[in-house]
Amino acid sequence: MAVSVDEAVSTGPARDRGRPARRRGGRGRSVLEVALLTVLAVVMLFPVLWMIETSIKENRDVYAVPAEFFGFTVTMEHFKDVFVGPDGGRSALSVAFLNSVLVAGASTVLATLLGVPAAWAYSRFAVKAKKDQLFFILSTRFMPPVVVVIPIFLMYRQVGLIDSKLGLILIYAAYNLPFTIWMMKGFVDEVPSEYEDAAMLDGYTRLQAFRRHTLPLLVPGIAATAVFALIFSWNEFVFAIFLTSSDSVRTAPPAIAGLIGGTTTDWGLVAAASVVFALPVLVFAYLVRKHLIAGVTLGAVRR
Amino acid sequence: MGTVAAHGLCKSFGKVQALDGVSLDVPDGAFFVVLGPSGAGKTTTLRAIAGLEKLDAGSVHLDGRDATGDAPAERDLAMVFQSYALYPRHTVYENIASPLRARRCSASEIAAAVEQMSRLLHIERLLQRRPAQLSGGEMQRVALARALVRSPRAFLMDEPLTNLDLKLRVEMRTELTRIHRSLGATFVYVTNDQVEALSMADQVAVLKEGTVQQVGTPTEVYERPANQWVAGFVGSPPISLLACHAEGDRLVGAQGWTLPRPRWSTAQDGQPLLLGLRAEDLSVEQRGDASLPGELYGLEPLGDRTVVDVQVGTTIVKVKARPTVTGTPGERLQVTVDLDRAHLFDADTGLSVSEAGR
Numbered sequence: 001m002a003v004s005v006d007e008a009v010s011t012g013p014a015r016d017r018g019r020p021a022r023r024r025g026g027r028g029r030s031v032l033e034v035a036l037l038t039v040l041a042v043v044m045l046f047p048v049l050w051m052i053e054t055s056i057k058e059n060r061d062v063y064a065v066p067a068e069f070f071g072f073t074v075t076m077e078h079f080k081d082v083f084v085g086p087d088g089g090r091s092a093l094s095v096a097f098l099n100s101v102l103v104a105g106a107s108t109v110l111a112t113l114l115g116v117p118a119a120w121a122y123s124r125f126a127v128k129a130k131k132d133q134l135f136f137i138l139s140t141r142f143m144p145p146v147v148v149v150i151p152i153f154l155m156y157r158q159v160g161l162i163d164s165k166l167g168l169i170l171i172y173a174a175y176n177l178p179f180t181i182w183m184m185k186g187f188v189d190e191v192p193s194e195y196e197d198a199a200m201l202d203g204y205t206r207l208q209a210f211r212r213h214t215l216p217l218l219v220p221g222i223a224a225t226a227v228f229a230l231i232f233s234w235n236e237f238v239f240a241i242f243l244t245s246s247d248s249v250r251t252a253p254p255a256i257a258g259l260i261g262g263t264t265t266d267w268g269l270v271a272a273a274s275v276v277f278a279l280p281v282l283v284f285a286y287l288v289r290k291h292l293i294a295g296v297t298l299g300a301v302r303r
Numbered sequence: 304m305g306t307v308a309a310h311g312l313c314k315s316f317g318k319v320q321a322l323d324g325v326s327l328d329v330p331d332g333a334f335f336v337v338l339g340p341s342g343a344g345k346t347t348t349l350r351a352i353a354g355l356e357k358l359d360a361g362s363v364h365l366d367g368r369d370a371t372g373d374a375p376a377e378r379d380l381a382m383v384f385q386s387y388a389l390y391p392r393h394t395v396y397e398n399i400a401s402p403l404r405a406r407r408c409s410a411s412e413i414a415a416a417v418e419q420m421s422r423l424l425h426i427e428r429l430l431q432r433r434p435a436q437l438s439g440g441e442m443q444r445v446a447l448a449r450a451l452v453r454s455p456r457a458f459l460m461d462e463p464l465t466n467l468d469l470k471l472r473v474e475m476r477t478e479l480t481r482i483h484r485s486l487g488a489t490f491v492y493v494t495n496d497q498v499e500a501l502s503m504a505d506q507v508a509v510l511k512e513g514t515v516q517q518v519g520t521p522t523e524v525y526e527r528p529a530n531q532w533v534a535g536f537v538g539s540p541p542i543s544l545l546a547c548h549a550e551g552d553r554l555v556g557a558q559g560w561t562l563p564r565p566r567w568s569t570a571q572d573g574q575p576l577l578l579g580l581r582a583e584d585l586s587v588e589q590r591g592d593a594s595l596p597g598e599l600y601g602l603e604p605l606g607d608r609t610v611v612d613v614q615v616g617t618t619i620v621k622v623k624a625r626p627t628v629t630g631t632p633g634e635r636l637q638v639t640v641d642l643d644r645a646h647l648f649d650a651d652t653g654l655s656v657s658e659a660g661r
């Protein structure tokens with residue numbers, strides 16, 4: 001009866017739709033499918049490939065016309081520059097990466113700590129105007145960050161949160177909270193409330209019952225939700241560039257963007273920094289790939 | 304001590320009125336059955352007593368003390384859930400031990416109690432398994448063990464036998480009655496199976512659409528149903544109901560038949576009535592002075608007996624007969640009625656119009 005990640009997000013309907021299509025299609029169709037997907041993959045992956053190549057090319061090869069795809073000299077110099085500054089100490093970029101880890105991690109933890117109990121409460125208790133409340137919570141996500149960034153900038157300046165990691169952590173947590181509540185409510189709904197009822201009759205309080213029986217079953221769901229929040233915070237650019245300015249506070253996205261411009265741009269360094277920046281997201285996206293698909297088809301699959 | 308009293312319980316879920324003034328008085332040590340069809344509000348009643356459901360109105364008294372606002376843990380009740388609600392991550396042993404762990408019993412006490420329970424319910428072999436590895440019958444036994452492992456004020460059981468196959472259900476019925484007798488504890492037992500109710504209960508409360516229709520011993524509920532609905536719900540095959548009215552010393556059927564007017568009835572002349580006849584109070588094999596004309600509709604052989612369906616006017620009347628009975632559909636016959644055991648209901652209100660104390 002244990003709810004695993006795979007079971008909790010029901011992939012049933014999607015799978016059912018796939019099977020008959022494949023059967024009907026036969027060989028001819030699958031060849032066409034593979035051909036089209038290959039074209040798509042090449043178009044989508046070419047910039048990524050170029051980024052990786054640039055990150056290991058020497059600077060003069062970067063500017064070669066026509067571009068060289070093979071036979072250039074491979075160098076790890078740019079990757080070294082990402083982490084080590086010109087003076088031999090820590091580079092500004094490596095500080096930015098550390099800031100990103102801290103800000104993304106802390107905001108995710110905060111959103112999870114607040115969002116999971118909230119989702120549990122919305123799932124278990126009769127709350128007045130529950131649907132309206134949930135819709136309101138979700139609606140805060142409809143707004144693009146750029147719409148609210150100016151008022152938040154002004155408010156942050158008033159309370160002294162401007163250009164601080166705490167400020168970014170708070171805004172990211174606030175931004176991730178609605179998503180966490182919605183996604184976790186789906187997972188909590190899947191866990192029968194009767195385990196908690198039974199535990200309460202055994203003599204436990206409601207919170208003890210939640211902690212003993214429901215929470216362990218939610219762990220896969222919490223992990224998936226946290227990864228989504230983590231990816232959002234990691235990638236976030238608009239708030240970061242408006243609300244922070246000093247090198248010691250900046251996260252990676254504005255720091256990498258800051259490399260471009262000026263009189264000359266060290267494209268090798270930009271590419272290497274981007275590769276380093278993209279790696280964690282790729283790893284995490286791979287870990288929750290099933291949920292990414294479920295997220296795309298959320299409306300179709302969920303009640 | 305272990306009395307449970309519920310008064311005027313009301314609970315609605317949105318537009319659905321699940322409980323509409325349910326009152327129950329369960330004496331100490333009783334096997335009290337709440338009987339009703341699915342959706343009648345039985346589970347909601349139990350959950351209200353357990354403190355799992357917030358009431359719109361009404362009160363729950365345990366051992367005479369008002370417990371309406373108490374948390375479930377404070378009520379000292381044990382419950383077997385309709386779905387068993389065994390903890391999926393825990394072994395059978397840990398499931399049964401849970402109520403004792405919550406009360407901080409020592410490890411040796413727990414081991415002894417779990418061992419005793421597993422012997423009583425024949426689940427010694429299963430202690431290290433998880434609920435997913437159990438059959439329905441085994442889960443049901445584990446759920447019972449988890450409830451019985453301590454001595455609460457009362458046991459609440461929500462259709463614990465419904466998911467079992469017939470053979471096991473009959474076995475467990477006997478078993479539960481035996482356990483109840485040996486513990487001397489108060490049981491509030493919910494079921495939609497009237498056979499279970501009649502065979503196990505000291506007292507039955509019949510529930511329909513969130514209201515109590517009748518409370519009484521199984522015999523009272525069966526022999527003196529308070530209304531037409533209870534008469535129809537309790538008993539198998541179901542009671543046959545014939546439209547009629549009283550006229551002088553006769554009972555005149557809508558389809559033209561007449562019977563002597565029963566002396567025990569309080570019905571007025573001309574009042575629209577329903578005559579309720581149970582299959583065992585009718586006969587197609589013996590002759591008597593009160594009988595209905597009809598024609599054979601069909602036979603249902605059930606092994607130990609045969610139910611004869613007789614069409615009287617437009618109504619099918621079920622008659623119990625010996626298994627040797629024969630006949631061809633369409634054949635005309637007389638159904639002999641034991642009028643002293645018949646029931647009369649007001650056709651409009653459904654209420655019984657028999658003299659009290661008959």
Ligand SMILES: Nc1ncnc2c1ncn2[C@@H]1O[C@H](COP(=O)(O)OP(=O)(O)O)[C@@H](O)[C@H]1O
Nearest residue numbers: 316319321339340341342343344345346347348
């Ligand atoms: N949590 C709930 N939410 C909405 N409706 C409910 C809920 N629980 C019960 N009901 C409704 O209340 C009525 C009584 O339910 P219940 O007590 O479960 O009946 P029973 O156990 O007799 O089958 C039913 O109509 C049911 O649909």
Ligand SMILES: [Mg+2]
Nearest residue numbers: 345346347385
């Ligand atoms: Mg029920």
